[in-house]
Amino acid sequence: MKFLIAPDSFKGSLTAKEVAQAIKAGIERVYPQAEYRLVPMADGGEGTVQSLVDATAGRLLTKHVTGPLGTTVAAQYGILGDGQTAVIEMAQASGIQYVNEQTKNPLVTTTYGTGELILDALDQGIKKIILGIGGSATNDGGAGMAQALGFRLQDKNNQELAFGGGALNRLDHIESQEADPRLQETTILIASDVTNPLTGENGAAAVFGPQKGASAADVAVLDHNLHHYANIVKRDLGKDLEHTAGAGAAGGLGMGLLAFTQAQMARGIDLVIEFTHLKQQAQGVDFVFTGEGGIDFQTKFGKTPFGVAKATKEVTPTAPVIVLAGNVGENIDSLYGSAAMDAIFATPAGVKDLDQAIADGKHDIAQTAENIARLLKATRTQQ
Ligand SMILES: O=C(O)[C@H](O)CO
Numbered sequence: 001m002k003f004l005i006a007p008d009s010f011k012g013s014l015t016a017k018e019v020a021q022a023i024k025a026g027i028e029r030v031y032p033q034a035e036y037r038l039v040p041m042a043d044g045g046e047g048t049v050q051s052l053v054d055a056t057a058g059r060l061l062t063k064h065v066t067g068p069l070g071t072t073v074a075a076q077y078g079i080l081g082d083g084q085t086a087v088i089e090m091a092q093a094s095g096i097q098y099v100n101e102q103t104k105n106p107l108v109t110t111t112y113g114t115g116e117l118i119l120d121a122l123d124q125g126i127k128k129i130i131l132g133i134g135g136s137a138t139n140d141g142g143a144g145m146a147q148a149l150g151f152r153l154q155d156k157n158n159q160e161l162a163f164g165g166g167a168l169n170r171l172d173h174i175e176s177q178e179a180d181p182r183l184q185e186t187t188i189l190i191a192s193d194v195t196n197p198l199t200g201e202n203g204a205a206a207v208f209g210p211q212k213g214a215s216a217a218d219v220a221v222l223d224h225n226l227h228h229y230a231n232i233v234k235r236d237l238g239k240d241l242e243h244t245a246g247a248g249a250a251g252g253l254g255m256g257l258l259a260f261t262q263a264q265m266a267r268g269i270d271l272v273i274e275f276t277h278l279k280q281q282a283q284g285v286d287f288v289f290t291g292e293g294g295i296d297f298q299t300k301f302g303k304t305p306f307g308v309a310k311a312t313k314e315v316t317p318t319a320p321v322i323v324l325a326g327n328v329g330e331n332i333d334s335l336y337g338s339a340a341m342d343a344i345f346a347t348p349a350g351v352k353d354l355d356q357a358i359a360d361g362k363h364d365i366a367q368t369a370e371n372i373a374r375l376l377k378a379t380r381t382q383q
Helices: 016-028 048-056 090-094 112-123 143-148 165-170 181-185 204-208 216-237 249-260 268-275 278-282 297-301 304-315 354-359 361-382
Strands: 002-005 035-038 059-066 072-079 085-089 128-133 152-154 173-175 187-192 262-267 287-295 321-328 343-346
Touching (some): 002 016, 016 048, 016 287, 016 361, 048 059, 048 072, 048 085, 048 268, 059 112, 072 090, 085 090, 085 112, 090 112, 090 128, 090 249, 112 128, 112 143, 128 249, 128 268, 143 249, 165 216, 173 216, 181 262, 187 249, 187 268, 204 216, 204 249, 216 249, 249 262, 262 268, 268 278, 278 304, 287 304, 287 361, 304 321, 354 361
Parallel strands (some): 002 287, 085 128, 187 262, 287 321, 321 343
Antiparallel strands (some): 059 072, 152 173
């Protein structure tokens, strides 16, 4: 028997690798001689660095960079086992977790630290970067990142712009002469969490500004400033990106990356499937186990169990896909059939509060996997 075990993390509880190990531990009690292929997964969001580093036997680096409020934060990024690809989550440098009710203010927060992480990866000789964007505290269109990379964003007196989306209306011109030349030969694969455009009613400021502390008046200012910024980018860099899908992700960092670097948008889960070689790992397996902390109908919009189910069914259509989740939410019927999942199980044993469910996570996942394996064994023996 061959089992492919490819779950996401259970956020706030276990990394993807720990979930995979717990599933294996449970099945192994029933099938001690089986072959197990463990592939920790992610969908481009939080946990992608850890999962890709674990899946490829890569390494984690910690770098002190400029946080969204201009103070220093310690940010981790990864270099994959191939030694040539870096994986960065922008939120490690510029994420919403670095601000609180009093300090959150997208008029002043910056993506400068994300640019510093990119620079550090370039210093390591990296030429390909997977960049997960989302969960940001910022609305600066990636202007801070561009400044860190050596672009000069200046007002009409040739003074460098201050940090934050509130300063972008003063942008008069962009100078590219001092930009880091290594960017020309570096590919950035953007794993974006949303497909919003830069501006307008579905834009970065209107949709995500309020959660970052923007009042209704601030949203209007930020949206106007991003529109102005997009016009200057179009004039000085020759790229028209204001309405591009994903340009509004992470406060417009999506557009900033497309404007200032050699970047392409991709679905996070597709990148992870590619870099973990999931399809090769799925060849010839009898069963696929996947999972995530919480599953509901939204899982079919590109989250890990959906991606794993689709990808593995392409390669080995006969292998059932079994999904484990800490919480099973609304309307999961739509995940069966066309979304390629065969069975979904909630892992918590008994009724318990969230803290207890998190504390018991490993045990309950193993127990659920063991029970499923017992059922598989019983039905196979009877056939
Ligand atoms: O960071 C943000 O603005 C949201 O996660 C959308 O990308």
